[in-house]
Amino acid sequence: MNPKLARLAERRHRLVAQAAAQRAALAHDVEPWRAHLARVDQGVTAFRYVAQRPALIVGAVLLLAALRPRRAGKWLQRGWLAWQFGRRLR
Numbered sequence: 816m817n818p819k820l821a822r823l824a825e826r827r828h829r830l831v832a833q834a835a836a837q838r839a840a841l842a843h844d845v846e847p848w849r850a851h852l853a854r855v856d857q858g859v860t861a862f863r864y865v866a867q868r869p870a871l872i873v874g875a876v877l878l879l880a881a882l883r884p885r886r887a888g889k890w891l892q893r894g895w896l897a898w899q900f901g902r903r904l905r
Contacts, residue, residue, distance in 0.1 A: 866901055 845852075865871055876894065880887035 862901070872898075 872894065876887070876891060879890055
């Protein structure tokens, strides 16, 4: 085999082994965060679900206004800020 090809094959072998070791280390380091990241993922999914269905938001606001009219203004303001924040993220 050509010496240059042998060096390249050896280098490739070392790089593949190094990448495997890095993947294993990363998987080990991320393991404690797995449950937290799963919750964040669920939150993002729920947010997208509600964001695609504005009628749910309107219904929730009307229900809140009917049950507790004094707090409805505060929640409307929070909802408006959340909606603006969501729009900026896009």
